[in-house]
């Protein structure tokens with residue numbers, strides 16, 4: 001892997017790109033009068049300091065994240081949600097109408113949507129019936145055009161970790177970039193793939209503040225990778241992609257990692273309780289094991305239940321049209337009260353009778 005240089009995979013025209021550079025970026029002294037960016041010097045009604053553009057390098061947030069995950073800031077890219085990182089990775093590496101990405105459905109929908117927006121083809125290699133990687137089929141789908149392989153572990157919507165041996169095998173053999181989406185890793189017992197970054201220059205790990213950190217409204221996600229890949233993402237990103245309030249919010253969310261860990265434990269406890277209760281419910285065919293903050297559940301009549309829940313004001317995600325997920329709903333773990341309400345509705349609807 002020591003010879004791997006992401007520049008060889010970057011779209012040719014981007015190698016020539018001259019990135020946008022703000023005047024403040026070029027200035028290194030201590031500014032007292034800032035008349036360079038056409039801001040409104042009289043201030044903002046929205047709040048103190050908001051008349052200024054945010055830090056385009058997001059130094060303070062990266063510093064804090066670096067402390068938490070044990071990586072230097074030059075390994076960290078911050079996006080307007082990890083969705084922005086997904087889009088930028090595709091735009092960085094995939095030539096429209098020429099290159100492709102590989103996804104392993106059923107999985108997170110944004111990989112295919114971002115590819116479609118960028119006119120990049122998607123080669124779909126379904127997971128096995130146990131929702132694990134079909135390593136041979138991924139290898140067979142791989143070619144010069146497949147620049148990115150998207151893996152999601154724990155996987156959305158199935159909830160399970162992907163086998164580490166399979167991931168390691170694909171990291172060794174895939175000639176492009178392997179993107180490991182770890183949006184739900186904090187809920188899993190499997191260690192993060194971050195430790196693999198040392199030895200795999202073709203790995204990008206995605207993380208987010210939207211799930212375990214409880215801050216979906218901030219829109220802050222991240223890509224973790226070699227400094228070479230991060231530098232390419234920095235070059236093509238919109239300069240001010242994370243607003244000042246989102247940066248402040250991220251620092252507040254990340255301040256108390258012990259408290260965040262306690263919440264994750266509570267969610268895991270509720271996940272176990274809900275899984276057991278649903279497992280004892282007549283209209284439930286199967287509760288799939290989950291390493292995430294949701295359960296994939298197969299029901300005798302998912303369509304009817306979905307309608308019934310919706311009617312009662314309880315929204316879950318219908319995943320029944322996804323490959324391997326016929327009859328399945330994806331249920332996010334809520335508060336104990338919310339989970340009780342969901343259980344009550346499932347167990348006390350008139351059609352909750354065994355189909356046998």
Ligand SMILES: *Cc1c(COP(=O)(O)O)cnc(C)c1O
Nearest residue numbers: 081082083108156183208210221
């Ligand atoms: C929720 C989720 C994300 C998070 O996206 P953000 O844009 O950071 O909110 C990323 N990947 C997967 C698989 C998800 O389910």
